[in-house]
Amino acid sequence: MSIQAYAEKATCERLLSVHRWTDKLLSFRTTRPAGYRFTAGQFARLGLEINGEIVSRAYSITSAEDADVLEYYAIIVPGGQFTTRLDAMQPGDPVWVEKLSYGFMTADRFTDGRQLWMLATGTGLGPYVSILQQPEVWRRFDDLVVVHGVRQREELTYVEQFEALRRQAGEQGLPARLHTLRCVTREAALPPGEGLLAGRITTLLRDGQLEQAAGLPMSPEHSRVMACGNPEMVTELRELLRERGMTPLRRAGGGQFVTEDYW
Ligand SMILES: Cc1cc2nc3c(=O)[nH]c(=O)nc-3n(C[C@H](O)[C@H](O)[C@H](O)COP(=O)(O)OP(=O)(O)OC[C@H]3O[C@@H](n4cnc5c(N)ncnc54)[C@H](O)[C@@H]3O)c2cc1C
Numbered sequence: 710m711s712i713q714a715y716a717e718k719a720t721c722e723r724l725l726s727v728h729r730w731t732d733k734l735l736s737f738r739t740t741r742p743a744g745y746r747f748t749a750g751q752f753a754r755l756g757l758e759i760n761g762e763i764v765s766r767a768y769s770i771t772s773a774e775d776a777d778v779l780e781y782y783a784i785i786v787p788g789g790q791f792t793t794r795l796d797a798m799q800p801g802d803p804v805w806v807e808k809l810s811y812g813f814m815t816a817d818r819f820t821d822g823r824q825l826w827m828l829a830t831g832t833g834l835g836p837y838v839s840i841l842q843q844p845e846v847w848r849r850f851d852d853l854v855v856v857h858g859v860r861q862r863e864e865l866t867y868v869e870q871f872e873a874l875r876r877q878a879g880e881q882g883l884p885a886r887l888h889t890l891r892c893v894t895r896e897a898a899l900p901p902g903e904g905l906l907a908g909r910i911t912t913l914l915r916d917g918q919l920e921q922a923a924g925l926p927m928s929p930e931h932s933r934v935m936a937c938g939n940p941e942m943v944t945e946l947r948e949l950l951r952e953r954g955m956t957p958l959r960r961a962g963g964g965q966f967v968t969e970d971y972w
Pocket residue numbers: 752766767768769770781782783784786788789790791792793831832833835969970971972
């Protein structure tokens with residue numbers, strides 16, 4: 710799309726900083742457009758200027774709803790048009806941010822249930838970083854369970870941030886318990902005692918290891934589930950949840966899970 714046409718629905722913001730977790734994973738921050746509103750769990754659409762045109766992609770926001778800046782968590786896709794450019798960018802470079810925020814994977818849509826399970830592969834973790842920065846979710850649920858599935862241990866990111874959120878919640882007297890489970894699929898041996906599980910999220914849910922590690926059964930009565938990331942994981946998970954008697958969240962009310970595909 711031409712820059713001129715894109716300027717009707719987006720504003721030109723600036724890249725503020727880039728934090729590199731690995732050679733392929735990074736978190737980056739942009740200025741926040743004046744008056745920009747989003748609900749934790751939603752995504753922004755960002756545009757980069759490439760060869761005089763705008764290339765736009767969806768990015769979940771990892772920031773708190775009231776943060777001064779917007780943060781996102783990204784993987785650099787080999788040969789990917791948007792992310793190859795992103796990888797080469799420097800603070801101060803322009804990043805276009807669409808004026809509207811998008812997406813339905815927000816915790817406020819669950820009107821009942823006592824546990825919130827937040828399942829992610831790869832960068833699908835991003836929305837939960839934002840959701841867990843909202844005090845309301847710590848009041849609303851008894852248990853918050855984050856499950857992050859990655860290929861290699863080095864891709865287990867935001868570990869310290871989740872610890873800090875748990876500490877802060879304790880200090881503020883917020884009642885929910887935060888459980889963080891980490892699943893690694895492509896390492897020959899995992900060190901014992903570090904809370905790591907070996908295998909795909911779907912396999913570990915099917916065979917009961919996830920619930921055992923969380924110390925919580927997943928049930929239609931008490932559990933509400935979000936799943937985000939690899940579309941094949943999301944599809945398989947939806948089947949698994951249906952087998953357990955759970956249904957997708959409906960606008961009219963009812964349902965226990967909501968999902969988001971990243972490609
Ligand atoms: C609702 C939504 C939210 C998204 N949020 C994020 C986010 O927070 N962080 C993020 O990194 N990406 C996110 N994505 C994906 C992102 O929009 C782009 O697809 C990604 O930046 C690749 O763009 P590209 O032009 O470099 O590569 P493309 O040429 O578009 O390459 C696409 C291919 O790259 C792979 N791929 C794309 N995204 C990912 C990913 N996140 N993890 C692993 N493989 C991937 C897939 O094989 C896909 O077919 C989101 C997508 C959607 C639909």
